[in-house]
Amino acid sequence: MRFPYSGNGTWTPDYHCGFIDAVKRFFIGYMEFRGRSSRREFWLAILFFIPVSVLIFLIPAAGTVSGILWMLATMVPIMAISFRRLHDANRTGWWFLLGHVGTILALAMLVIIAFGLVIIEIGMIMVIPHEPPKLDFHNPNSFPGMLLTLFYVSLGMAGISLIIQAFLYSLPSKPEGVRFD
Structure with missing residues (x-):
């Protein structure tokens, strides 16, 4: 995994990251709203997030509580990677x-x-x-x-x-x- 920060301290996009690297970058940059994220990094992180969310909600008995905790824990990282993805598209x-x-x-x-x-x-x-x-x-x-x-x-x-x-x-x-x- 390439180091995600540039010399001036902002998040730089990784246009060739793999699935594991994208998930790592998703969690490492959980509070980083500055900088940019590539399409690949964004969609691979979403590809991780959605199935995990569904599986957590499907857990009998504890599914609802653990699902709500998961959603609360990942709300800010989802917003952060979304902001960075928009920045990469010059938005x-x-x-x-x-x-x-x-x-x-x-x-x-x-x-x-x-x-x-x-x-x-x-x-x-x-x-x-x-x-x-x-x-x-x-x-x-x-x-x-x-x-x-x-x-x-x-x-x-x-x-x-x-x-x-x-x-x-x-x-x-x-x-x-x-x-x-």
């Missing part, structure tokens, strides 16, 4: 927000949906002794239908956000990105 770190606005809005919508489902559940508990309510999820004008529509919109926004992220992180390296070194 500022602010472009990171563009790729994640849809995800943030989708999560906000999911919170609203959760509150809506709680309201429906409370309503069902209060009505059950009298007459079971008829929940119409297929009618977009009903409250359950609105929640379902909101869920589909949030999925769409998350999907668009993923497409934007894939596009941004796949941009080629540009010599002008040296300004971030």
